[in-house]
Amino acid sequence: MLTHPTAQALIDGVARWLPVDGSASPFTLRVARNALEIAARDLALGPGADVRAAGRLAALLHREGDRETLDRALVDALRAGRIAPDDPALIAHLRACALDSLAIDQPRYAHEL
Template identity: 40%
Template sequence: MSNRVPTTDVLLRATLDYLDQELLPTLEGYHRFQTRVCINVLRTVQREFALSDAADAAEHARLADLLGHPGEGVDPNPALNAELAEAIASGRLALDAPGLVEHLRRTLADSLAIDNPRWIAGEAN
């Protein structure tokens, strides 16, 4: 992480505050809708910055445990996920394998915490 001042989080928060609290109330129709979309995108980016490194590391640890190896490369998770899917589809890994359901639940929860945390809180229908 760099020593930039202000930080990315501070910049995002300031932008979101301006868009949501100052600009949005002055708009209507198409531009209000598009600004709301931009606010939602920026909130997702903000959560991605805050949560993705820890979620990716935890997912990697679970995948390595399930598959018995850590994978290769800078970002091994996509390949490990493909391997896990193939192992399940071929029957090499049983659906009741220890840790599998918990891994899938945790990975989904971590992803939703970034993409739409209201789903985790039970607010989305």
């Protein structure tokens, strides 16, 4: 299961990392801006991505739940062999998740893999 910093963690990190005395270099400011832009996209696009992923997982696993619960159930199903790693529905789900992640993390990336 992949995890990433939450939008709140990114914002908190930038707040702690940036110097308050105005001595930040242009590079430091660019990194901070990029992190804040990722956080903003995560806040805007993340909830929809989670709803879509939970819907795909519910269909794949034949059960309801939130994304985190269903992600864990998917891992268990893969480990137990109840879902094959080459299952077309699984591959479609993972592809859609990757595209949603790219829309948040790297929006300039070509989203047509």
